[in-house]
């Protein structure tokens with residue numbers, strides 16, 4: 001009887017520990033790709049993103065530079081970029097509506113109006129259209 | 145044969161209990177990650193006040209002293225009895241302890257505490273103003289607050305504050321013979337406004353907005369105050385043992401852990417003001433049926449079309465400096481009945497709670513979050529928490545340290 005109780009107690013504890021871990025810590029999903037240079041979903045473009053000010057703070061408005069090339073490294077000129085994103089673990093989108101405001105040439109584009117107001121995992125999605133080809137990429141960012 | 149087995153089970157349980165006890169005591173001391181979260185919520189991480197490029201006198205001390213006088217000036221009201229300070233009492237964290245405020249009439253929302261408001265991106269519960277100066281001129285023309293008009297504000301300043309005004313902003317226009325006039329007033333006031341020529345309207349708007357800019361300069365001096373939690377965190381970050389009232393009790397520390405953990409409060413109440421300055425639907429009951437207050441959803445068009453916004457003619461900012469307005473999210477679906485989380489500093493001392501004082505006490509606020517009832521309109525972002533009685537008591541104890 002005691003043995004059964006002990007095993008049962010252990011099981012309950014394990015379950016509790018697991019639930020606590022899941023709920024309290026909201027860990028980042030395993031294998032989350034945090035690379036800031038990625039290939040778009042259908043393989044049409046190579047995209048790098050970098051904050052214009054590397055010291056940008058959470059919950060402040062700031063800009064990113066997206067650099068787009070073809071897979072062979074040729075800069076993609078005259079692209080259109082639509083920006084979307086949010087926090088998958090909280091089920092909400094971006095707090096602002098960022099826009100691509102400047103084509104800087106050489107496949108570089110300024111994206112203004114970005115703000116991440118919470119700590120944790122953010123998705124930053126770019127839908128890119130250039131030369132009649134559309135493709136998209138979802139970057140993962142972690143706010144401290 | 146039974147004996148060793150039972151012994152093993154008992155030993156096993158004892159080991160687990162000891163381990164749990166160890167983790168519990170460790171947690172009371174806070175892990176590194178928890179301490180870091182605590183630091184982000186404390187005054188230690190308050191950044192310098194961001195500049196307000198839309199207000200050229202935002203950090204001018206002479207403007208702040210004129211602004212302080214205007215903040216307390218009952219002459220700027222229809223009945224000569226209402227000032228900003230009527231609803232924002234310094235001795236009461238610059239709020240009034242009422243569910244709905246009393247000015248010339250009764251407001252539709254609860255007065256907000258003003259310390260640290262200069263850190264906010266958007267003002268009011270629904271963020272329909274994008275600067276403190278533009279906010280400040282709102283109540284003056286509200287029929288239920290000051291019940292005044294902008295032409296009367298300009299005339300009053302010319303009569304009573306001409307010297308400090310001119311030193312800051314230059315000459316005052318000649319307003320002789322202009323009646324109570326405002327594009328937002330009653331029919332007679334609107335007609336009087338329409339009868340003015342564009343130059344007169346512009347001159348009045350200029351004085352009116354400058355009054356707001358002086359008030360903003362005063363409000364920018366109202367910084368958040370240090371609380372027990374700040375002192376606790378400061379000591380812990382310095383590697384010292386908190387003493388005196390900085391020594392939080394184990395229950396208060398457990399409450400912090402729930403606030404930042406299981407309670408998910410830091411999802412929205414984060415940073416040193418314990419607010420993310422954004423807008424959330426948290427399923428708060430509506431005092432009106434049917435719902436007439438749509439929160440942020442109706443504020444977007446208002447702030448966008450406001451002639452006193454960052455991009456308007458009375459702003460001192462260049463368009464590039466108005467990023468928050470230019471890149472504002474316009475997601476009406478998301479913003480239905482979404483409101484700005486107030487700073488939680490000093491929160492235990494100022495019931496009732498929420499945008500129309502819907503919740504009378506902090507224990508009831510905690511019940512509200514624990515239950516997470518669906519929204520009457522739009523979608524609540526909350527999920528029920530399953531807090532135990534002890535956990536609720538701990539969370540309450542923590543909120544009282546703020």
Ligand SMILES: [Cu+2]
Nearest residue numbers: 087090092118
């Ligand atoms: Cu979030």
